[in-house]
Structures are given as structure tokens and as C-alpha cells.
Amino acid sequence: MLTLSHDIAANVVNKRQNNSFKGNYGHVLIIGGNENLGGAVIMNAQAAVYSGAGLVTVATDLANKSAIHARLPEVMVMDYRKDLSAAIKKADVILIGSGLGQELTILKETLQAVQAKQTLIIDGSAITMMAEQHLPLPNAKVVLTPHQMEWQRFGEVVIADQSREDANWEALINLNPEPILVLKSSATQVYLKDDMYQLSVGGPYQATGGMGDTLAGMIAGFTAQFSPVSHAVLAAVYTHSAIAEELSKTAYVTLPSKIAEAIPAYMQRLAMETVSKAPVDTKQEE
């Protein structure tokens, strides 16, 4: 077990290179938000945009369009029932599942269209549907972000056993490709390659609806900009809860939308932290 510490995030979030443009910071496609659950993709998208993703598109039920643009003019919106596969092909990072409800057709189309070079983050009800339907993981760089009940369904590790690192590893090695697992709880853990990272910040002020949607959006935004994917995921998970911990000094509950608002300032502090840090190649192949 390793500690998911500040240094990991600080090493990932570096000053951007001078001659870069938005294409260097990735195109995130967020797929989710059924007719009732559009708030989830708003939180995804705000987190991705405020993290600095180059471009963010939200594929959703169009009933959500007005609210998305009222909060986030920076994102593009499309109907997730129209030309979804084509949109997936153009993305670098795909996040599916927040507020997706029971939209199985959307999920299946996504799993089919995604490509090996792409990062696919699977969240929320997409995880549950995959478990229920026994859908295999696609050939891509997969990041799973279940909470404990979703992991019980998908990984078939009962919640009581999830505190045992080996039980989780056992479930993971049976998966192909082996995903990065962000197992959300009051003590969130990240499983990647051979290591488990235990999150060391955050707290119960984060126990409120939408917290995971903001986290998933940050993971999308970070993996769009930083490589390798594994480091980007770790940095996103750390930064999300570190911001919450900071806000909690003056907030009984740290709302997801308030965490998202605070991302640019926190990342800038991470980037400036060590004057000796040199700008790194963004998006270099892993």
C-alpha cells in the first residue's frame, strides 16, 4: 500500500508548454445524463472544463442542453442518440455513466466504438449495467470509478471484503484489460498495475450527492492533459479531495459545484509549487 500524497499530484500538474494549443490538452467526450439526471453531466463537464481539458463535449438527452449551457458555455452538447460512434472516434478521453440511468443502448454503442488508444472512464450506472448484463470491458485504457455497491456488483467483491486489498486485486486480475480501479468510499483507494494507493486527504464533508460526478469529470480532464493515464488518475483523485479538505475549513458540506469552481486555483498552486519542476511533454505516449 502506498499513500496517495500531495507530491504525486504536484509532479503531474506542471506548467504548460509555451507553444501549445488546445489540441494538446485533449478532447473529452462525456456520455450520460438521461432525461431526469442531467445534473450529473453538468458536474462531470464543469470538472473537466475547470481542470483544463482542451475541448469538452457532452453527449446527453437534449432535454439537458439549456441547463448545461446556462452553466457552462464552454462545452459543446450533442444528442447521445445521434452519431454517437462518430463523436467517440474524435475523442481522446470518453467518460460514460454519470446519470445515465438505464440507457443500455447508449452504453453498448460506446463499448463498441471505443478504441484501444483511448481512455475510457466508466462511472455510475454504466458500471451497474455492465455487471447486470455481463458486458466485457472493451480494449481501451479503462478506468473504473465505482462506489462500494457498484464494485460489489461489478467486481463481485462484497462490501465487507473490499477493505481487504487482496480481494480487490483478485477481482481485478480477472478483468481483461486490467483497468485502473478508483474504489470510492470514505477511504478511497486507487488500484493500478501492482500498487494500491490509499487516499490521505478528504473527509465526511464530501458525503453528498454528485461528489463522484465531479471526481469522474476531473479524472477525464486530467487524463486528457497528462500522461501516463495512471499518474493523471492519481493526481485527479488527490486534487479532488485536497480541494474539498481546504474548502471544509469554511464549509460544513463541500458541494461538488464549489469544488469544481476551485480547481483552476488549486492546480495553479500545484504547478507553481516546485520552482525546479520543468515543463513536461503533455500527452506523450505511454
Add this chain to the structure above:
Amino acid sequence: MLTLSHDIAANVVNKRQNNSFKGNYGHVLIIGGNENLGGAVIMNAQAAVYSGAGLVTVATDLANKSAIHARLPEVMVMDYRKDLSAAIKKADVILIGSGLGQELTILKETLQAVQAKQTLIIDGSAITMMAEQHLPLPNAKVVLTPHQMEWQRFGEVVIADQSREDANWEALINLNPEPILVLKSSATQVYLKDDMYQLSVGGPYQATGGMGDTLAGMIAGFTAQFSPVSHAVLAAVYTHSAIAEELSKTAYVTLPSKIAEAIPAYMQRLAMETVSKAPVDTKQEE
């Protein structure tokens, strides 16, 4: 008569336990907002979310969805004409009535579906409809939040008599189950069990539309998190007006949405106030 004082709120709003998750802080279902009065449920919901409720769902006329999500991505929205009873079953706290207009069918379905273990807050036009239709209170932990005219209709205590504590008690003991009464006026009173609590903070800067909707939302948010219900109600009523009083130093009118914005900071100060306060079990059975 007791004074509804700062200490009561400070004793209720305690630091959250470390190993808690959103399920520990309750699921609030807000039912209201007809085609024209959607603003009321936005104020309900913002207050519930910013108070720290674990999950908040708004069951409303779907014409209100875009505006709700544009302000509050943290909430889920559903059509109050579809599967309302099922949604009620999943909630811990139900708030009905703000901006509900004359939607009697919605009210009746709610009164039938609610269960004894649940907290039911009845506000606004739901109170008037219950009076007009002679609908009995359901078997649940009921909190009534009428303003004076609504209490005259429902409790059959004319406004002139409402300043007499005994007149209000007389009306209350005839009700079954006996509800907690939050009687809103320029000198709001809370009647519960055998005591009447007189609110000691707040003022005429609160005399503006929507003030009661924010209060009802806070009562929902507090009862979802803290127990017993009676203490949670007292703490919510106090905190609502204490925030207004603070804002009034720099605001001629303290708008409901500004009060809601200020909830997390005020609650955090309440939680930190007495270093000797120990974390308490949240949601323990009463």
C-alpha cells in the same frame, strides 16, 4: 415558553463522523413546483443541498427542470406525475407543498404513500389544500410550516388568537399524530411535544417572497442529517434566521437565495464552536 437560542443549534450541528457516507445524511424528496411556481422548489432544494442532505430529489412539473439544473446540478429531478409513490418509499424526508398550487392529486398520493418512519414536512399550499379538503395527517413524523393565514385555515385558530400559546396548543392536541408546528410570522414559534420555542433572531429584512421556501428546505436538510427530528427542526429554524440577521448588516433585504448560499459557512461555524463537542451518531433512531 422557551427561547430558541444559539446553543440549541450548536448542539445539533456537530462535526460529521469520519467513516460516514452520503447514505448517512438522508435522502430528501421535495414535492412541489407547479407549472408557474418552480422557483419555490429551487429555493427548497438549494436550502436542502447547502444544508448537507445526502441526496436531494425534486419531484415537480418537468417544465421546471432546466431552471433547477441550471442552478443546482447536485439535485435529481423527476416528474411528479410519474412513479411518485415509489420515489416516496425511497426517501427519508419528504417535503411537500412549496409552489404546489392546486395539485390535489399529488398531495393525496403523497399522504397515502408516506410511511410512519419517515419525516413529512407540509408547507405552503399543501396546508391550505389539507384544510379545504379536510384531509387527515398521515401516520408519519409530521412537521407543519404554515404562515399565519395557513394556520388559521388548517388549525382553525384565527390570526388574532395565534399570539395566545394555549390557543395553538388546543388546536395541536386535536391533531393525530401531533405534528411539530413551525408557525411562521415576524415572531416565529415552534411547538413541539410540551414546549413552545420562541425564535430570538431574525427581523423584517426577511419579509420577502420565498423566505418560507428556504426555511422548509433547511428543515428538510437538517432532519435528514440530525436526530431527533425535533432538535433538527429547532436548529434549522434558528440557523435560517441567524444567517439572515448576519446578512442584514450589509443587506436591506436578505434574499432567500443569498441565505441558502451562506448555509455551509454558518453550519461549519456551529460545528466548530465548542471544541469540547464530540461527534454524535447521526440519524440514530429516536
Add this chain to the structure above:
Amino acid sequence: MLTLSHDIAANVVNKRQNNSFKGNYGHVLIIGGNENLGGAVIMNAQAAVYSGAGLVTVATDLANKSAIHARLPEVMVMDYRKDLSAAIKKADVILIGSGLGQELTILKETLQAVQAKQTLIIDGSAITMMAEQHLPLPNAKVVLTPHQMEWQRFGEVVIADQSREDANWEALINLNPEPILVLKSSATQVYLKDDMYQLSVGGPYQATGGMGDTLAGMIAGFTAQFSPVSHAVLAAVYTHSAIAEELSKTAYVTLPSKIAEAIPAYMQRLAMETVSKAPVDTKQEE
């Protein structure tokens, strides 16, 4: 000619009485906002709400509802094509015309329904339509808020002559009932009874779209709360530009929505200014 000075506003905006409730601060009905021009009633309504009106209802094309509630949950929204006369009867102050376009039927219904005891503020295209259709002023406390071109149309005073106080008086004495005239320009003037008040604050940073909509909303909010109407109008006109002048220290253009945001703080300073000021009866009959 009198100077519209700070003291006039400070004498009007007094601390509210302790035992007051929202009914004491008036019900404002805003009628305007056709299919394309809904922004105008949002600015009206924000100004009225932030000024402290007890209740604010917006009667508009329902296409504007989502945007109104997304910005202002405190207001009620209704279709201005349905039951408008009944809504007018319940209001204390009616503001018609901002963004109304060519909706002549709405205007005529309003002029017919308004009652002698009510304050009617006529703004924007309502003024132009009244001039074009030769509609007489209704029997009410009328406030006209034309810009120069609208006054040329309605009062038949060409713009070149509008700098001559007597020319404007001549037009006013022919009107029955004699309205209060707020003649908007880079040097706004208020004509009431026998006096003309010259605005002494404000500047060219206010020269931007929507400025008049915010002013009209403040006049509605102030007349709903303070009496007599004449003093309330003067105080609103002064406060609107005084806030703009203050904001202009750090803003090249002082946007209407930013002026509205600043109203509660400015009014509170006016109310606190002279410790010797006693609370006055609000809404006393004139």
C-alpha cells in the same frame, strides 16, 4: 429645478419596522418580455426583488420561464395571455412595457384592468404603443419612464425641445391623470407635481442595453415599499445611478445585472446613514 440628491433617497429608505411581513412591502406585477425579449423582464424582476418588494410576479411569454427561474427563484411566473386581469387586481404595483414588443392586446387588457389605487409604471414599447394607438392613460397612479425618443412620440415634445423644462410641463399638464415623468437621458429628469428634479449622479458608463429595465424594476420595487409614490420614484432614480457611479470606479461599463446585485447593500447603507432616522410607516396612504 431641484437637485435629485442623496438626502432624498436617504429619507425614503428607512429601516423596516420590526413587526412587518412581506404583505407590507407590496406585490409587484411585471408585464413584459415577448418571445425574444425576455431579458428585459429578468432585469425588471431582479431589480424589484433586490430592492425588497414583498412579492414579485412576472407575467410574460412562457418561453421566458426557464431563464427567469434560473436567475431568480424568488419570483413567480405566469403566462401573460392567461388570467392577466385577475393577476392585476391582486397587485399593488404594475410595471408594463419592458421587452413587450408589439403585444398590444396585453397592453390594452392591462390599461383596462388597472385600478385607481394602484401604481402603474409604463415603460419601453408600451409607451410607444400608447402613442401610436392614442391610448389614454388609465385612472391610476401613473409613472412614465420614457427615453427621449419615446417621450417625443408620447408627449409630442421633439428631442431638441426636451431640454426646456416648460416644454415638458406643457405636455404633462395635458395628460389626465397627470403622471410622474421619469425622462431618461444622459441627464435624467423627474417631473412630479410642480417640481422638476435633476439627477446629479451617474454617467456614461450606464450607456448600455438594459439600463432602463433595471431602473423600471427599481421604481416598481421602491413604490411597492415606500410612500408617497413620488418620493419612492425619486429615491429609486437616485439609487440606481448612485450605485452605477460607485461601480464605475472599477468598471468601464456598469451592467444592469451588476447594478441590481448591488442594490441590497446600497439600500442598507441608506437606511443606516442617519442614526436619528426613525422607522416610518411603510405604505401609508398618500
Add this chain to the structure above:
Amino acid sequence: MLTLSHDIAANVVNKRQNNSFKGNYGHVLIIGGNENLGGAVIMNAQAAVYSGAGLVTVATDLANKSAIHARLPEVMVMDYRKDLSAAIKKADVILIGSGLGQELTILKETLQAVQAKQTLIIDGSAITMMAEQHLPLPNAKVVLTPHQMEWQRFGEVVIADQSREDANWEALINLNPEPILVLKSSATQVYLKDDMYQLSVGGPYQATGGMGDTLAGMIAGFTAQFSPVSHAVLAAVYTHSAIAEELSKTAYVTLPSKIAEAIPAYMQRLAMETVSKAPVDTKQEE
């Protein structure tokens, strides 16, 4: 090559004249935002309004109306499929192309309706469609705001050659009328008359979606207020990136909507900078 410096912006952005009104600051018509890409015109419009344009109208797919008004009550909205030519005639500055998608009919109608005395800013997909369809520039004061790929399509200068000033001039002198070219990249250049201005501020924190939409909106807002057009364009380009640079001290990514928010304060500092600067005639003929 000249440096696009602070002094150029400071000389353009002067204190407004006292006796001016909104008509002096121009009417901007923004044409763009198809069904999916309404965020682009929100960013256009916010930038134009916050820059101080006298009036701003957005002609767009009406599906975008709610979100526009929820963010910007100051703008008027119209259906870009209805009476567009008439609206163009009433404008001083027309900006077309942000989020326009493949709406060729709208583009053609605009190119036909625009008049010689008007400023026409061509952005985004309007540039691509003009290249693909070989549409000639109309007789107007044209400003082109392509990014590198768009300039390759329209100017037929491959990206590799765009660093050569003479290659860009060669393309420009073949155009009739010769437009002002704002060639956006990590080192944005402005070509006008006989000079190329190299932007000296800004950085990679601007590399995010929507950045160009905000710039186009600022150019519209500045050309509506300041003359000659050439100076207004230079000042807008400088101010846009200077604000970003300032925000970047506390923001890893400087979002377009945050830049827009900061415009009024930055412009006010420019206006106040040199006390010796006299108010200049705005909108004097060039």
C-alpha cells in the same frame, strides 16, 4: 513587425464622453450557435456586453434562447431563420460564425445583407464554409479571426508557412476588400494595412475551448465603440490576452467566461491609466 503592446490598448480605451448614450456605443449583431453549439454565442455575447457595446442582439437557433438569457439578460435574442437581413441592416457591427456549424444559408444571407459602412467579423465555421464554397468577401469592413487550420483553408497558406509574414501578406492582398486578419495561434498576429502586429501577452493557460469565441465577442464590442476599426481590433486582441495573463497567476486554465467577467475592470484601468488622456470622439468616421 510591430509589437502589439499595452500602449495601443490604453490609447484606444478612453473614458467615455459625458453626454453620450447607448446609441453612441454601437449595436452588435451576433449570428451563430446552431442547435448544438449555443455555448459559442453565449461567449461571444458575454464578451461584447462586458466590453461595453451599446446594444447586443444574438441571432441564433432559438433552442439556445433560455441558456443565453439565463446568463445574459442584457442581450436580445432572435431566430436567425427569421428576418435576419432586416436585423443586419440595423446593426453597426456583425459577428458571424461562432458555433454556426454548417448553416450555409444563414451565412449567405448575411454576406448579401451586409453593407459597406458596417464592420463584419467572420469567425469559426463561417470561415471554413467560405473557403469550401469559394464565397467572396462582401463589401464591408471585414475582420477575419481564423485559427491556423481555418486560415490554411481560407487563405490557402499551409500552417507551416504561416510563420512567414510575407506568405500571409501574399494571401491577404489577393482578397478584396483586404480584411484585417487576426491569425490566432499560440503567438497570435494581427495583419492590417501594411503592418503586422505580434501579440506580446497571453500564454498556454488560454489553450481551451471557447477562447476564440470570447475574443471574437470582444472584437465586436470594441469595434462597436472605438474607431478606427483597426485600432479597436488591436486593443481587443491585446486586452483579451492581457486579462488572461493576469488571471493565470491564480488559475491553471483561464476559462473564456472568467476572462469575460474581468473585462469591465480591466478596461476601466486602461481608461484611467494616463490621466493626461482626453476623452475622444467615439465612433468618428474613419
